[in-house]
Amino acid sequence: MRLDPSWDAPVLHVDMDAFYASVALRERPELRDVPVIVGGGHRGVVLSANYLAREYGVRSALPMTRARRLCPHAVVVPPDYDTVTAVSASVMETFRRVTPLVEVVSLDEAFLDVRGSTRRLGSPLTIAEWLRATVHDEQGITCSVGVAAAMTLAKMASRRAKPDGVLVVPPTEVTSFLHPLDVGELWGVGEKTQAMLHRLGLRTVGDLAHTPERTLCRAVGDSLGRHLHRLAWGDDGRDVVERRGEDEPDRSMGANETFGRDTDDREVIARELLRLSARVAGRMRAAEVAGRTVTVRVRFADFTTITRSRTLPEATDVTQEIYHAALRLYDGLGLQRARLRLVGVRVEGLTPRATVHRQGVLGEREHGWSEADRAVDRARLRFGSAAVQPAALLADPA
Numbered sequence: 001m002r003l004d005p006s007w008d009a010p011v012l013h014v015d016m017d018a019f020y021a022s023v024a025l026r027e028r029p030e031l032r033d034v035p036v037i038v039g040g041g042h043r044g045v046v047l048s049a050n051y052l053a054r055e056y057g058v059r060s061a062l063p064m065t066r067a068r069r070l071c072p073h074a075v076v077v078p079p080d081y082d083t084v085t086a087v088s089a090s091v092m093e094t095f096r097r098v099t100p101l102v103e104v105v106s107l108d109e110a111f112l113d114v115r116g117s118t119r120r121l122g123s124p125l126t127i128a129e130w131l132r133a134t135v136h137d138e139q140g141i142t143c144s145v146g147v148a149a150a151m152t153l154a155k156m157a158s159r160r161a162k163p164d165g166v167l168v169v170p171p172t173e174v175t176s177f178l179h180p181l182d183v184g185e186l187w188g189v190g191e192k193t194q195a196m197l198h199r200l201g202l203r204t205v206g207d208l209a210h211t212p213e214r215t216l217c218r219a220v221g222d223s224l225g226r227h228l229h230r231l232a233w234g235d236d237g238r239d240v241v242e243r244r245g246e247d248e249p250d251r252s253m254g255a256n257e258t259f260g261r262d263t264d265d266r267e268v269i270a271r272e273l274l275r276l277s278a279r280v281a282g283r284m285r286a287a288e289v290a291g292r293t294v295t296v297r298v299r300f301a302d303f304t305t306i307t308r309s310r311t312l313p314e315a316t317d318v319t320q321e322i323y324h325a326a327l328r329l330y331d332g333l334g335l336q337r338a339r340l341r342l343v344g345v346r347v348e349g350l351t352p353r354a355t356v357h358r359q360g361v362l363g364e365r366e367h368g369w370s371e372a373d374r375a376v377d378r379a380r381l382r383f384g385s386a387a388v389q390p391a392a393l394l395a396d397p398a
Contacts, residue, residue, distance in 0.1 A: 005170040006125035006147050010115035011240060013146040013154035014095065014131060017163040019108035020048035022141040023084050024077050026303050035074035039064050047079050051163060086305075087139055090344070092245065093254055094134055098127055104245035109158075111151055113240035128166045137258040138342055140303050152187045152236040153178070159185075174234035179206030186231050196220065197228075208232040252291070254346030255279045262301045262339040269343060270327055276345040277323035289350040290315035294325040297344035298333065305342075308333060315349070315356045322347060 016022065020038040025031055035053035039046045046067050049058040056071035068074070088107040095102045098121065101113035114127050121127050128145040135143050142164040146157025153169050157177075161167035169177045183205055184194035200219055202208050208216070209232035217225030230237060255276045263269065273296070284290060295309040308329045316322065326345045 004123040004125055005172075006123045006128075006168045007118070009147050009149045009154075009168055009170050010113060010118070010124055011148055011151055011154045012112040012114055012124060012128055012131070013148075013151070013158040014110055014112065014128075014135075015144050015146075015158045015162070016091070016108035016135075017142045017144055018048050018050050018054075019088075019141070020079055020084055021050040021053075022048075023087055024048075024080065025050060026140040027080070027083065028077070031075055031077075035071050037064075037067055037071070037074045037076045038079050039067070039076060040078070049074075087141070088245070090139060090256055091135055091143075093256065094131065094138065097255070098131065101240050101242055103240045103243045107245060111154065111240045125166065125168055128168075132164070132166065134258070138256055148234075149174075150234055150236050151238050151240065152231055153234050155187045156181075156185060171234075175206075175209070178232065178234055179204060179209060181205045183208055183228075186228070187236075188231075189228075193220075193224075205232050251350045252346055252348040253280050253283050253287070253289075253350065254295070254344055256297065256342055256344035258342045259340065262341050264335070264337055264339045266336070269330065269340060272343050273326045273330060273345060274319075274323050276343065277326055278319045280345055280347055281317055281319040281322050284317040284347060284350070285353075287350075288353045290317040290353045290356045291347035291350045292316070293348040294322055294329065295346040295348060296326050296329040297342070297346070298330070298335065298340050299342035299344075301339055301341050303341070306333070309348075311349075315351055317353060 021036050024038050025036060033052075035056065035058070036050045037046055037053050037058060038048045044064045046058060046060055046062045046064060048060055049067070053067075053071050053074050056074075058067045058071050058074070062070075064076070068076075084107060092102065092104060092110060095110055095112055099112050099114050099117045101116070103111040105111065114121075114124050117127060118124065121130065124147045128147050132143055132145060135141065144158050144161040144163060145166045146154040146159070146161060146169070147166065148154040148157055148169040149171050153174065157167040157169045181204060182194070183189055183197045183202055184191070186205060189197075197203075197208065197220075202211060208228055211229075213225060213229045216229055219225065220228070257272055257276060259268070259272070292315045293309055293311045295307055297305060297307045299305045310325050310329055312321065312325060322345065330343075
């Protein structure tokens, strides 16, 4: 008997908590106990505020002059768009480790359809908890997750789970969750629509649900009336569609891993680079793409992050070639005594594999690493992802 109520709720909405502010606080931990506002100049608007500032009524999109009046002792910091974009790309990559069905809504939120991942990773609730832990470990920020059978419900659940929580709305509890809420909490209902519905005496979602659809259509119009009536019963008629964000690079693939404890052991780090290179190369081969630029990312205990890149003579999808380039990049950093929290490998400049023609080298073997990789792919497809691994990883005590 399945006791976890999330099994029939395969849609996740993951939303970073006070994203710009959280990233700023990660870079400046001395500000964690004071109200912080992230925004432009004196005449700008608030991009984000930490939860201490929100207690004073500061919210995103609020004019900065008003935010300063509400919380005059807040520390105002400018947004670091480069760091925020990099963190966002890493978070979205973490989502894609769970499922390819990731619909990016903005830099700090996305929907995931995990129905194809539950056999491998467990229930949607288990996946949600893993995502929260992984984002916190790898990025040093928190997120909230809504788990439901429909996108609208998942979005509303993540809002109710904030900050740093998970809320599951199983199909059997949709009406008990939805109907007591104000109509303004329905996703897509703005202030004008909320005010119009209030004027009609429809204050809660339950009021909306129990108004005959024909009556509702006469009051607000056919299209909006039908849409609102479906939302009031938890049916938005939408499916999660794979989509990248506008600011997210779509011609690269990468993977990161956070160590269980910070390490400066080159053997451990090299083994992780091999594992990540194999993961990235396998995804590239599955997508039938190859790339020329290999990038290594390392993150220290204080979350300082550096990256280095190397462009290869030819595009590749071969694990060993990506790994050797990544290892050379790491060794070139000279970090023998630096303890690392995280390492990552990314391949950029992806092109269709069919357009890549490798130049043969006199005297090389007829069959090499590329053929070996494809044999491994076939074995893993048939027997599971752990069926074949590089020998160096078999010796991994972890």
